[in-house]
Amino acid sequence: MDKLKFAFYWAASCGGCEIAVLDIDEKILDVVEKADIVFWPVALDIKYKDVEAFQDKYIDVCFFNGAIRTSEHEEMAHLLRAKSKTLVAFGACACFGGIPGLANVSDRDEIFNLVYKELPSVSNPDETTPQETYSAPEGELTLPQFFDTVKALHQVCDVDYFLPGCPPTPELIEQALTAIFEGTLPPKGSTLAPEKALCEECPLEIQEKKIPFIKRPYQVIPDGKRCLLEQGIVCMGINTRAGCGARCIKANMPCRGCMGPTPEVTDQGAKLVSAIASILGVEGEERMTEKEVEALIDQIKDPLGTFYRYTLPISLLRRKVMKK
Amino acid sequence: MYEPKIIGFLCNWCSYAAADLAGTSRIQYPSNMRAIRVMCSSRIDPEHVLRAFVNGADGVLIAGCHPGDCHYISGNYKTERKYVLMRKMLEQFGIDPRRLRLEWCSSAEGGKFAQVVTEMTEELRTLGPIQLGAGD
Numbered sequence: 001m002d003k004l005k006f007a008f009y010w011a012a013s014c015g016g017c018e019i020a021v022l023d024i025d026e027k028i029l030d031v032v033e034k035a036d037i038v039f040w041p042v043a044l045d046i047k048y049k050d051v052e053a054f055q056d057k058y059i060d061v062c063f064f065n066g067a068i069r070t071s072e073h074e075e076m077a078h079l080l081r082a083k084s085k086t087l088v089a090f091g092a093c094a095c096f097g098g099i100p101g102l103a104n105v106s107d108r109d110e111i112f113n114l115v116y117k118e119l120p121s122v123s124n125p126d127e128t129t130p131q132e133t134y135s136a137p138e139g140e141l142t143l144p145q146f147f148d149t150v151k152a153l154h155q156v157c158d159v160d161y162f163l164p165g166c167p168p169t170p171e172l173i174e175q176a177l178t179a180i181f182e183g184t185l186p187p188k189g190s191t192l193a194p195e196k197a198l199c200e201e202c203p204l205e206i207q208e209k210k211i212p213f214i215k216r217p218y219q220v221i222p223d224g225k226r227c228l229l230e231q232g233i234v235c236m237g238i239n240t241r242a243g244c245g246a247r248c249i250k251a252n253m254p255c256r257g258c259m260g261p262t263p264e265v266t267d268q269g270a271k272l273v274s275a276i277a278s279i280l281g282v283e284g285e286e287r288m289t290e291k292e293v294e295a296l297i298d299q300i301k302d303p304l305g306t307f308y309r310y311t312l313p314i315s316l317l318r319r320k321v322m323k324k
Numbered sequence: 325m326y327e328p329k330i331i332g333f334l335c336n337w338c339s340y341a342a343a344d345l346a347g348t349s350r351i352q353y354p355s356n357m358r359a360i361r362v363m364c365s366s367r368i369d370p371e372h373v374l375r376a377f378v379n380g381a382d383g384v385l386i387a388g389c390h391p392g393d394c395h396y397i398s399g400n401y402k403t404e405r406k407y408v409l410m411r412k413m414l415e416q417f418g419i420d421p422r423r424l425r426l427e428w429c430s431s432a433e434g435g436k437f438a439q440v441v442t443e444m445t446e447e448l449r450t451l452g453p454i455q456l457g458a459g460d
């Protein structure tokens with residue numbers, strides 16, 4: 001049998017997903033035995049024009065990580081889609097927009113103004129901001145367009161599989177690779193992770209299903225036994241997909257939702273508003289005045305940023321209303 | 325003239341009956357609200373509210389029983405907390421929180437119900453059509 005042809009690409013990402021591929025340790029040797037890597041910008045010097053020269057569907061499996069932030073990312077998404085038999089959205093950013101997706105509370109002008117003009121550490125007397133074209137004596141230079149809105153991969157092209165996580169765990173990557181090599185991939189459009197909520201694999205104990213107050217993680221030292229929500233820490237495990245092995249929780253940190261919503265949930269943030277508000281301050285709720293309810297809810301400092309931390313671009317509203 | 329669209333989620337036991345009473349009493353109020361009957365105001369998930377906005381509603385009204393009168397004992401307390409948190413989040417999304425309104429109307433308060441819908445329609449008229457952030 002011919003070796004499979006793999007490709008890896010990074011769009012708007014931090015590079016963590018690239019490292020995650022290596023986190024499968026010596027299993028990487030099996031991968032190299034069964035597959036050739038034909039494109040991997042972080043490790044191999046293969047240019048975009050080489051990819052353009054590939055025949056359509058030349059690549060067997062393409063792992064695409066990172067969100068769509070610029071026109072370059074979008075172009076590469078379309079190109080790799082055309083050249084790949086199977087396109088996998090790899091990691092939270094490609095699946096849901098991820099942390100870069102939080103920039104959807106802002107837009108291009110706001111970001112350029114802040115980064116290139118307003119920050120105290122910036123010295124930019126000519127107020128130069130990135131231009132898409134520039135006429136230099138040597139000829140015209142171009143840069144990709146910076147979009148107002150960050151998107152997930154499936155919002156710009158057809159995606160075959162989703163492998164969520166920030167980054168996906170070595171166990172999930174191994175399972176996905178095994179399924180690819182053995183030809184046992186589930187139906188197109190599947191997420192290559194369990195369908196249950198994280199609470200199913202969480203080792204902590206639920207006692208009351210009530211939250212008396214909300215604290216930020218630095219204000220509480222969790223006791224390592226009881227559900228973090230019951231200890232007043234906002235944990236998103238209740239509607240986040242399982243599959244990570246509750247790593248953050250085992251390190252005494254709450255789930256932040258990088259595996260994305262469970263299959264039944266469309267809008268992760270809205271569902272969390274519902275869940276958290278329903279169990280917060282249940283004790284004595286019949287005696288609470290409107291002011292007290294507001295003070296209680298005000299303990300949640302940044303609902304949008306907390307509840308949509310990884311999924312803003314795929315939420316119902318997708319972004320903040322633009323002032324233009 | 326611009327006519328705002330309001331989706332009204334009315335609880336079966338109090339507010340829907342209030343709307344009914346407003347009707348049978350022939351109290352006049354704007355026809356901008358489309359009523360959806362739910363068993364309890366706490367049935368309304370924030371996702372329903374967002375879906376209403378995304379599908380073109382300019383405002384969403386949630387109406388339930390007065391505190392202490394919930395048919396399911398404590399549903400409306402949960403509704404209130406969800407509503408407060410929801411408004412806070414809508415503001416972060418750049419949507420005027422006045423587009424979401426929570427009111428308590430008992431089944432005897434047909435007049436109050438009509439007044440709430442009238443007020444809300446007028447308020448939305450001054451706010452204008454809803455704008456959501458499409459971007460590029």
